[in-house]
Amino acid sequence: MTAHNPALNRRLRRRLAIVSTVAAGGLLLVACGGDDMEGMDHGSGSSASAAASSTPTAGDNPAPGAFNDADVMFAQMMIPHHEQALEMSGLADGRASDTEVKALVEDIEKAQDPEIRTMKSWLKAWGKPESAEESMPGMHHGSGGMDHGSGMSGMMSETDMKKLRAAKGTEFDRMFAEMMIGHHEGAITMAEDEQKNGRNSTAKKLAADVVKTQSAEVEKLQKILDRI
Template identity: 45%
Template sequence: MRNTRSLTRRAVVAAVSVAAAFTLAACGDDSGAAGGNAATSSSSSSPSPSSSSSSSDAAGAHNGQDVAFAQGMIPHHRQALEMAEMAAGRASSARVKDLASRIEKAQDPEIRTMSGWLTSWGEEVPASSDSTAESMPGMDHSGGSAMPDTDHSGGSAMPGMMDASDMAELEKASGADFDAAFLSMMVRHHQGAVAMAAVEKSKGAYGPAKSLADAVVTAQTAEIAEMNELLGKS
C-alpha cells in the first residue's frame, strides 16, 4: 500500500513539473515574438517627422524667379499652341504638321503644370486671353526683367513672342508659304523659350520648375535643329 501511494505521489509531481515546463516555454516564446515584432516594426518604420518635414519644405521652396518663369512661360506656350493649331489646316508638309502636333502634346500639359504651381503658391495665373508680353503678370518691362529680351521679331519684349502682325501674317498664309513662315517664326519662338528656361535653371529655386526648364531646353533645342533642317539651314 505504501509503495502504491509513493508511486502515485511521484506521478503527480512529474505531471506538475511537465506542465510547469510547458507554461514557462510558452511564455518565453511569446516574449521573443513580441520582441521580434517590435524590432521588425522599428526597422520598417517611416522616416521621422522632422525628416519628412525637411524634405517637404525643400521640395516646396520657390522664389520670385520661379513665379516669373511660370507666369511668363504659360502665355509663351499658349502662343506656340495657337501657332501649332493653324498647321493642321494650313500646312502642306506632313513633317510640319507632325512637328506642330508634337508641340501641342508637349506644351499643353506643361501649361497645366505651371498653372498648378502658381495656384498653390497663391500667385496669379495668366488669363487665357494673354497673348503678348505687355499683358503678362510678373514681367518687368523697364529693363530689369528676369527674362532676357532676345526676341528680334519687332514687337514683343518677351523673348521669342510674335506680335500681332506676325500672327496675322501666319494666319493668312497657306501651303508652302505657311510652312516657311511657321518654321521661321517657331524657331524664334523656341529660341526665346530656351533663353527663358536657361534663366530659370540658373536663378530658380523650385526643383520641379528647374526640371521643367531643363526639359524645355533639351526638347526645344532639338526642335530648333529639326526646323532649321526643314528650312534648309542645317
C-alpha cells in the first residue's frame, strides 16, 4: 500500500497544471494559426478577384472578336463620310422648303451621328487612329466629288458644298437630293466592300445597316427629285 505523501501530491498537481496549460496553449496556437491561414486565404482570394476584375473582357470591347485592315479602313473612311452627310443636312435649316426633305434630314442625323460615335469607339478599342490620313499620309478627303482612288466615293468637293450653301428653297431641295443620292451611293459602295472583305462581325453588321438604310433613303430622294 502506497503511503500518503502530501508533498508528492502537490508536485504531481503542479505538473498536471503545467501540462494542461501547455496543451491549452497548443490548442490556442493551432486555433490562431487556423484563423491566420484563413485570413491569408481570404487575402489572396481578394487579390485574385481584384486581378480578375481588372482584366479586360469581351464586354469592354464595342466590337469584340478578330478584325482586319478592311474593318479599320471602313471605320476610318465612313466617319468623315458620315460627318459630311451631317454637314450637308445641317445646311437644310433655313434653306430647305420641302417637308419630305426636312423629314429625311432628321432621319439622316438620327442615324449617322450615333454611328460616328460607334465607329470611333471601335477604332479606340482596336488601338487604331480615327483618321485614315494618319494611316495613309497624303490622302485627301472630298478632293474630287467621286474620289474612287482614295476609297472615299461620294464625297462632295468644297465647290459642291459652296453651291449647296448658296442655294435656298426648291433649288436647295433639288440640289440636296441630287448630292445626297451620290453621297449615299458612295457610302453603300463602301459598306458593301466591308461586307465582302471585313472580318469583324460588329463592323459587318453596321455595314449591312448602312446598305439597308441608305438604299431606302436613295429611293425616297429620287422620288423627291421626280416630284419637284
